[in-house]
Amino acid sequence: MGNLKNALIALTVPLPSIAFYLTFLHHYSSSDVSSLNPFWVWCSNHPILLANLLFTINVDFLFWVIGLAQNTNWMIDLYWTVIPVMLVHYYASHPFAQFNVWRSRVVILLTWVWSIRLTHSYFRRENWHWGAREDWRFSDMRKQYGKQWWWISFFAVYVSQQIFLIGICLPMYAIHRSEKPLNVYDFVATVVCVAGIVFAYFADTQLQEFVVRNKKLKELGEPTVTTLDKGLWRYSRHPNYFGEQLWWWGLVIFGWSLGYGWTFVGSLINSLCLAYVTVLVEQRMLKQAHRAEDYRRYMKTTSVWIPWFKISSGGRKDKNA
Template sequence: MALIWLWAFRLTHSYFRREEWKFGQREDWRYTKMAKENPRSWWLLSFFAVGLAQQPMLCGITLPLYSTNFSSTPFSFCDLAATALCLSGLTIAGFADNQLRNFMLENERRGQQGEQKIKILETGLWKFSRHPNYFGEQLWWWGLALFSVNLGDYWAVLGTAFNSIILAAVTVMTEKRILDNWTAERRSLYVEYRERTSVWIPLPRFGAKNVLLKKEAYQALPAE
């Protein structure tokens, strides 16, 4: 429960800091996108895909808490490993969010002073992963699931696995949004960045062997 409270505090703080300490000022861009693409059936889609569907997801990813709450098994080395994974996930997600925020604040400052903005964030954890915040979040949930595995409740990882599948889909949506909405110059840079950088798991930079092959694709991108 202490780990859950740490996770909740980190995520809540990150949300309000991003929204400049306001509540409900902006709608999630994914919901806005679905509404624009489905104007006539949005009320139905909103109820099932946004409202109703998230409830079993929430129950699923918290199944490990059910296991641990009704268990009297002594704390073991496997539990210690699960705790370490949870704390590592929280730390990675926290660092990634802070680095992203600093990047955005720096570009805001540069814009106000008429300086050239930094096109792509590829320093810190973002040098080794395109979505280190997502990786940290997933590491957290799989660390929590390990508590159940240690108790023999393997079924409790089903919700965690489903959550990973959903986040994989969100990752694809996020990158598509980048390539659809960014300027041609930034999109070309991001394609290069994507070629040499891991999606989730922080890994050493890949070679640039395929980057030049994308040059024709860059030139085909529409102008701003």
């Protein structure tokens, strides 16, 4: 019953923003611009500010209230896979948009593929349940801040996500503000984006198989494998993070090639944040007594993000490892 309730909440929660935006488009298309309500004029002239306004009302406040009612902030994790799709269609359909049709179609298609990949990974990890748990970082902060968490969560969970999501999707705005013809950089950006999606998919799949295999071993009363160091994880301690970063920086190449180099700022902030998260994840691994020693060895011989050859105990590359 809880699974169905969470599914209904997740599917209906973006409807206010969608309804508002469709109303705005209707008024804009059916009225003379000179006779538009001043608010509709503002909406048409400030696409990024309007995106932030909708995010503040529909995500920051509404998701926050739902999170307080349910005592869990699970939904923002799921919507990381949805909001970029909504944003790319928003920028493409906004009255202020002007763009090369083929570049727009490529980026929209890539964003959908990225989203489907990440959504599948999310539900696979959660055993196909809606809202089974919240991100462990939020759970840790809940314990840390105690009774103050109810208001701190508004900023730590939701406002922070607004900064990240609006920021990393800025190249989508740039793509729909330029009619420049396709060029070699579009090809490079597309290759980087596809490589990121594929890399992250295989990394997440190998991690999921590792978790499932260990679960079966535990049920059989047999020793589990403490560290995943096979496949892509042989060459990188966080290949899933690396793949995700390739995707976002691939979008930056699109924006940069169109003269919107400043759109890199969102991906830079996201990468810096992910670097911090990487430290937290590894500290968490080292706190687990049964795997700490093995993971320390793994850290000494394996690259953090960028896939590379194993490092031998003598500090040299080991191409056969």
